[in-house]
Amino acid sequence: MxxxxxxxxxxxxxxxxxxxxxxxxxxxxxxxxxxxxxxxxxxxxxxxxxxxxxxxxxxxxxxxxxxxxxxxxxxxxxxxxxxxxxxxxxxxxxxxxxxxxxxxxxxxxxxxxxxxxxxxxxxxxxxxxxxxxxxxxxxxxxxxxxxxxxxxxxxxxxxxxxxxxxxxxxxxxxxxxxxxxxxxxxxxxxxxLTAKGQAAGYRTLPEWNASQVRQLVDTASDYLAGQIKPTGEFHYGWFPCFDRAIPTYNTLRHASSTYALLEAWELTRSDMQKAAIDRSLAFLKNRLIREVDLPDGSRAAYLLDVGDEIKLGGNAVCLLAFVKYTELTGDAQYQPLMEQLALGIRAMQDPESGRFVHVLNYPRLDVKDAFRIIYYDGEAAFGLMRLYGLTRDPRWLAVVEKAFEHFIAAEHWRAHDHWLSYCVNELTRYRPETRYYQFGLQNVADYLDFVLQRITTFPTLLELMMAAREMVVRLDADPALRPLLEGLDRDKFDRALEHRARYLANGYFWPELAMFFRNPDRIAGSFFIKHHSFRVRIDDVEHYLSGLVAYWKHLR
Structure with missing residues (x-):
């Protein structure tokens, strides 16, 4: 037979x-x-x-x-x-x-x-x-x-x-x-198969540990690398019920997804992933970023998006990707470009208030939207902090500290944004000031019930928690700063973090779920957003990956 x-x-x-x-x-x-x-x-x-x-x-x-x-x-x-x-x-x-x-x-x-x-x-x-x-x-x-x-x-x-x-x-x-x-x-x-709850129909996972998390990271990062075409452009995403490609593109998400893939590659060191990263970054530099002359005569660079838009967050995530690449490889080829991108961010800041302008028109560089979405502020500060960590150029730290004057005055912590969690964690490494720590704690302290109870996988919640955890651990290790933690329920914080990490497995395209969709092999091993028709978009996978990579490091 x-x-x-x-x-x-x-x-x-x-x-x-x-x-x-x-x-x-x-x-x-x-x-x-x-x-x-x-x-x-x-x-x-x-x-x-x-x-x-x-x-x-x-x-x-x-x-x-x-x-x-x-x-x-x-x-x-x-x-x-x-x-x-x-x-x-x-x-x-x-x-x-x-x-x-x-x-x-x-x-x-x-x-x-x-x-x-x-x-x-x-x-x-x-x-x-x-x-x-x-x-x-x-x-x-x-x-x-x-x-x-x-x-x-x-x-x-x-x-x-x-x-x-x-x-x-x-x-x-x-x-x-x-x-x-x-x-x-x-x-x-x-x-x-699990019988009840939001994991119903998926394999039971009796052991939730570093090995299991690493399996999710490995397959999802392979998936994300596999979405990068020979040209360096991504297949942007899929609606898997009927195997329909998402017909739009977002260059900001191109850059941020490449950053997440770099975070995963730090673990996997996969040759296939590295080749995909190289193609993606080359496409970013050569096709998506434009150099411009600023009014002060300096030369800056901006990521260009659909509709000839320059988004503050676009430059920020480009910095994240290029800085991470430079750190992991030692290859300094993107260093001049990183400075131009940072100058572009600085030019979008009001030097008096610290407030950023969010969207400009290209090529005139006039303001299209003074404010669009809270994410851009946190992304900009985080991107500049990561560049500062690489170069120690005081210009970038000065921009971030000025921005935080605005963030604190405007009570941006009320947004509970994961990018703000990332940036304040990074800032307090170099400026361990009480006001910054307080901002970071406020960003998460009264949000724990939401993290515990949210029915959707909401992968950025794990990113929020992992960045906050790094800051909390440093506070706990410093007797002078430890009293700042008195308003944080540490037991609840730890429970919320563990719950959210485990809950992300419910957004993974296990093969036993993918088999019910139109083209199982295209989506198996990726991550999805369930309430958006199980959508698999590059930035959806990105956020799951970033959170789980940080969580894996924590478990290790």
């Missing part, structure tokens, strides 16, 4: 071993009296959306056998070459009306509904939770909550059942919501 024929059987046998009890038998209760036990077998080949077979029987063993027969027949019939499988047994079933389910969906954040749904008592038209998400069946981009999408259901029904499926027309019609007990198997191993 060829390997193509034995592999599916081997996958099923390994799945059964995990799913069965100690005595090797399968057990489970009937989903409904009409359906009996219901077993789902989901094949993934990496290149296309998962294929599914269902078996029903009076017992779990009978349902398993029928599901296996159907699944293996499916492999033969369509010439499928599966490399992974999910096996799931319908477990907790909750009957309700269609109207009640719609009301529940209206109270659920979009893509955060974590139950399967059967539209009939026999479970002949039953959809798993990740299947619903992967085909955007309860997603409408026009509202924030989950909402039935009839067009996507019909499209999915044609592929899965060979016929159109429609939602019930009568709110009194019965439906059955359900969870499953399951297992996922591929060449790397076999894992029980």
């Amino acid at each position: 060829t390997q193509e024929k034995t592999l599916p059987i081997d996958l099923l046998n390994r799945a059964r071993q995990v799913l069965a009890g100690a005595d090797g038998t399968l057990s489970g209760a009937a989903a409904t009296p009409e359906a009996g036990c219901v077993m789902f077998i989901v094949w993934g080949d990496g290149a296309s959306r998962a294929r599914m077979a269902v078996g029903r029987g009076a017992t779990a063993e009978e349902a398993w056998q029928r599901a296996c027969d159907t699944a293996l027949a499916l492999v033969e019939r369509i010439g499928l070459q599966p490399v992974r499988v999910r096996v799931e047994l319908a477990d907790m079933v909750e009957p309700m009306t269609w109207g009640a389910l719609k009301e529940r969906l209206s109270r659920t954040k979009r893509n955060y509904f974590n139950q399967g749904v059967s539209f009939d008592a026999k479970f002949e038209v039953a959809l798993l939770a990740p299947e619903i998400n992967g085909s955007a069946i309860f997603y409408s981009g026009t509202v924030e909550h989950a909402e039935p999408n009839p067009g996507n259901l019909r499209l999915h029904g044609q592929r899965r059942f060979g016929t159109d499926i429609d939602f019930p027309s009568d709110d009194a019609a019965p439906v059955w919501c359900f969870t499953t007990r399951g297992v996922y198997v591929d060449a790397e191993g076999a894992w029980p």
